[in-house]
Amino acid sequence: MKKQTRNILRITIISSIVILVGVTLWFNLTSDIQAIQVGDEAVDFQLETLDGGTVQLSDINEDKGVILNFWGTWCEPCREEMPDMNEVYNEGHDDYELIAVNVSEGEQQINQFLASLDDELSYPIALDRNRDVTKVYQIGPLPTTIAIDKNGVVVDKQEYQLTKDDIHRFVELSTSE
Structure with missing residues (x-):
């Protein structure tokens, strides 16, 4: 040249x-548009789940705390934190719900990703096909996790991968009154 x-x-x-x-x-x-910050009221949404159902934040948040985990199949930190999330979730989730919000990927791609994991995930996978929820919550890097308490208030937000201790902290914060 x-x-x-x-x-x-x-x-x-x-x-x-x-x-x-x-x-x-x-x-x-x-x-x-301002990013949702700790202390803000959570924004309600309804998304289809991978199993064909729907999940609406306000319905779950009436009596439970909620942890939203935004993720993608291409995201290695997402893959690494999912087994820990699943383990903590399987210890008991009467007072909270964990929702894995996939950011705009197809069901076939998600199913292939899930099949490659060692264990089947017990918590629901919500499909944010048009990135509407991702935009409302101003999600940047993946994974990003948000804890919402029983009063519908965002009590924690962390970008990047969670450790098992972080997950326990998110559960504790989301179940506090």
């Missing part, structure tokens, strides 16, 4: 990156 062509290509790539970063910053700084 000629030196002049390489320079033009480099300048084009660098210019494109600068423009994309600028547009992203502009949208983030001028957005009227």
